[in-house]
Amino acid sequence: MSSSDTATAPTNFIRNRIRKELEAGQYDQIVTRFPPEPNGYLHMGHAKSIVLNFSLPEEFGGYTNLRFDDTNPAKEEQRYVDAIKEDVRWLGYEWKKECYASDYFKTLYDYALHLIDNGLAYIDSQDADAIREQRGTLTEPGIPSPDRDRDPAESRDLFERMRAGEFEDGTYVLRAKIDMAAPNINLRDPVIYRIRHQAHPRTGTKWCIYPSYDFAHGQSDAIEQITHSLCTLEFEDHRPLYDWLIEHLPVSSRPYQIEFSRLNLDFTVLSKRRLTRLVEEGHVDGWDDPRMPTLAGIRRRGFTPESIRNFCTEIGVTKSESIIPFGELERNLRDDLNVRAPRRMAVLRPLKLVLTNFPAGETEWIEAANHPQDPDFGTRKVALTRELYIEQDDFMEEAPKKFFRLKPGGEVRLRNAFIIQCDEVIKDDAGNVVELHCSFDPESRSGLPGADRKVKGTIHWVSAESAVKAEVRLYDRLFNIPHPGGDKARDFVEHLNPESLEVLEDARLEAGIEDAKPGEHFQFERLGYFVPDPDSTPERPVFNRAVTLRDTWAKLEKQLR
Known part of the structure; x- marks a missing residue:
C-alpha cells in the first residue's frame, strides 16, 4: 500500500488512543487482527475494517494477523478462505501471520477445563429453548439453571466425555458461571461450548465440540499477542464478557477490545444473510455480480483498491452510526480513474x-x-x-x-x-x-x-469499418430506494432496481481495445469509465461500466431521503 494513504489519514479516537499509549510506553508495537468468518464473501463493510486494522499498525510500526474465525464447521468452506485472502491482497495489504481459531482448539479446550476446575463454568443439560427462556429480559433478571451448582468434578467428567464423542448434539453445553442477574444479558452464564458432530474443514473429525465465537475470540487475540482488538459497535455489549474471560483465564497477554461504527451505504445492503439470499434466490448472478457490494463484485465492476482505501479513509472512524451515500464511493472511483484511465472512443x-x-x-x-x-x-x-x-x-x-x-x-x-x-x-x-x-x-x-x-x-464516433463489436454491461444501483429493507412491512427484495443492469450487445468500440485485460480501465469519452469483464475475449469483448462520468443519482437521493 502507498505510504501516502496513511500519511494523509485523518485523526480518529482509536488513532489518538494508540498514539498516547505508545508515547506512554504501554506497548513496544501495535498488533491487530482482521478476523473474518469463512462462511461467505467479504463486502464493503469488511473493507472499512480491513483498512483500519491494517493501516494503523502500518503507520505505527506494528503488524496485522489474518485470523479466520472457523468455529462453526457447518457453514465454512475453503473457497471462502481463498476468496478472503484474495480480497485482502487486492486491497493492497499483506498479513504477518495467517491464523485460524482452529489452531487453538486444544488450548481453548484447556482454558475451558480451567474455568470448570475453578468453579467458573458448568455443564448444563437443558436444551437451547430452555436456556433462552431463562436468560431473562432487559428489565428482568435471568433464572439460574438447575445445573448451575453442579459439582466441578462432575462437570469436568461430562466435558471430557463430550470431547470423547459420547453424547449427541444438544445433549449438553458448557456455560460460563458469571451472573444471571447481570444488567448485560451477555454475562448471564453464556454458552461457551456446544456438541456438534460435524467434520471441520481443517481438523476433520478430531473435534466434536466447538467453542463459541465469544469464547474463542478474546483468547485467540491473547494467544497471538494482539494489542488492540478492533470491532464494530454490535460487539460493544460483548466487551464485558471479552474482558471477564481474559481476566479469569491464564492467558499470555492482555488485549483490549475497541468498537467503532460499521459502514452503512445507501441503495444497497451489507448484511451477509441478505446478500446470501440475493445469490441463492437468483436475484444476482453470484457473489461477484458487479451489482453486489462484495469486494469480488465491485472489483469485477471496475472499482480500484486505491478508490476503496481512499473512501474508507475519507469517511473516518467514529462511534456514531451514519449512512454514507453510495455516490461518495463512486466519486472516489471517478477521482482515481480520471487520473489513471486512458481515453478511448x-x-x-x-x-x-x-x-x-x-x-x-x-x-x-x-x-x-x-x-x-x-x-x-x-x-x-x-x-x-x-x-x-x-x-x-x-x-x-x-x-x-x-x-x-x-x-x-x-x-x-x-x-x-x-x-x-x-x-x-x-x-x-x-x-x-x-x-x-x-x-x-x-x-x-x-x-x-x-x-x-x-x-x-x-x-x-468510431469507424464502421474498423470498430470492434462488443457487449457492454451498464451497471447501476442494485436497489431503487436509499434504505432497502428499512420498511419492515415490505421485503427488501421488493425494492430491487429493475434497471440495475442493461446489456448492450451491439456496441462498437475503438479498434485495439479488444485486447485489454481485466483490470485495465478506460474512459469511454462522454460515456463513463469501463473495464473488461473476466468473460471478455479478443473475439468477443465484454466491458462493464464501472461508473458514470457524473453522479446522476445525487438529486434523486436528496429527494428520497
Missing part, C-alpha cells in the same frame, strides 16, 4: 453516419491524445473512414432549441476531426432513422484556417 447504441464527400475505401489516421491532461500517456492513431457510427442520442430529428448535437441541417464537430453537417436522414419502412448522410468541412481540420470555426456541439 466507443459508441454504445450505434447509428450509422456516411460522410458523402469522404473518398470511399480510404482511411485517414487521426492523432488523438490518450489523456487530455497528461501528455505522458502519449497519443494513438484512430481510423477515420467514410462510414462511421455515432450515438443514437447524439441525433434528434425534431430537436429543441438548446439541443447542440446533430440535427437536420445542423453542424457538430467530430471529436479530434472536423465539422460535419447533416444533409439527409434515411429511414426504414417503419419510419425509424437508420442512417445519416453528412458532409464534412475539410478546412475545419486541425491546423487549417477553418479549424477555429466554432460550433456548439462535439460528438464522439
Whole structure:
C-alpha cells in the first residue's frame, strides 16, 4: 500500500488512543487482527475494517494477523478462505501471520477445563429453548439453571466425555458461571461450548465440540499477542464478557477490545444473510455480480483498491452510526480513474453516419491524445473512414432549441476531426432513422484556417469499418430506494432496481481495445469509465461500466431521503 494513504489519514479516537499509549510506553508495537468468518464473501463493510486494522499498525510500526474465525464447521468452506485472502491482497495489504481459531482448539479446550476446575463454568443439560427462556429480559433478571451448582468434578467428567464423542448434539453445553442477574444479558452464564458432530474443514473429525465465537475470540487475540482488538459497535455489549474471560483465564497477554461504527451505504445492503439470499434466490448472478457490494463484485465492476482505501479513509472512524451515500464511493472511483484511465472512443447504441464527400475505401489516421491532461500517456492513431457510427442520442430529428448535437441541417464537430453537417436522414419502412448522410468541412481540420470555426456541439464516433463489436454491461444501483429493507412491512427484495443492469450487445468500440485485460480501465469519452469483464475475449469483448462520468443519482437521493 502507498505510504501516502496513511500519511494523509485523518485523526480518529482509536488513532489518538494508540498514539498516547505508545508515547506512554504501554506497548513496544501495535498488533491487530482482521478476523473474518469463512462462511461467505467479504463486502464493503469488511473493507472499512480491513483498512483500519491494517493501516494503523502500518503507520505505527506494528503488524496485522489474518485470523479466520472457523468455529462453526457447518457453514465454512475453503473457497471462502481463498476468496478472503484474495480480497485482502487486492486491497493492497499483506498479513504477518495467517491464523485460524482452529489452531487453538486444544488450548481453548484447556482454558475451558480451567474455568470448570475453578468453579467458573458448568455443564448444563437443558436444551437451547430452555436456556433462552431463562436468560431473562432487559428489565428482568435471568433464572439460574438447575445445573448451575453442579459439582466441578462432575462437570469436568461430562466435558471430557463430550470431547470423547459420547453424547449427541444438544445433549449438553458448557456455560460460563458469571451472573444471571447481570444488567448485560451477555454475562448471564453464556454458552461457551456446544456438541456438534460435524467434520471441520481443517481438523476433520478430531473435534466434536466447538467453542463459541465469544469464547474463542478474546483468547485467540491473547494467544497471538494482539494489542488492540478492533470491532464494530454490535460487539460493544460483548466487551464485558471479552474482558471477564481474559481476566479469569491464564492467558499470555492482555488485549483490549475497541468498537467503532460499521459502514452503512445507501441503495444497497451489507448484511451477509441478505446478500446470501440475493445469490441463492437468483436475484444476482453470484457473489461477484458487479451489482453486489462484495469486494469480488465491485472489483469485477471496475472499482480500484486505491478508490476503496481512499473512501474508507475519507469517511473516518467514529462511534456514531451514519449512512454514507453510495455516490461518495463512486466519486472516489471517478477521482482515481480520471487520473489513471486512458481515453478511448466507443459508441454504445450505434447509428450509422456516411460522410458523402469522404473518398470511399480510404482511411485517414487521426492523432488523438490518450489523456487530455497528461501528455505522458502519449497519443494513438484512430481510423477515420467514410462510414462511421455515432450515438443514437447524439441525433434528434425534431430537436429543441438548446439541443447542440446533430440535427437536420445542423453542424457538430467530430471529436479530434472536423465539422460535419447533416444533409439527409434515411429511414426504414417503419419510419425509424437508420442512417445519416453528412458532409464534412475539410478546412475545419486541425491546423487549417477553418479549424477555429466554432460550433456548439462535439460528438464522439468510431469507424464502421474498423470498430470492434462488443457487449457492454451498464451497471447501476442494485436497489431503487436509499434504505432497502428499512420498511419492515415490505421485503427488501421488493425494492430491487429493475434497471440495475442493461446489456448492450451491439456496441462498437475503438479498434485495439479488444485486447485489454481485466483490470485495465478506460474512459469511454462522454460515456463513463469501463473495464473488461473476466468473460471478455479478443473475439468477443465484454466491458462493464464501472461508473458514470457524473453522479446522476445525487438529486434523486436528496429527494428520497
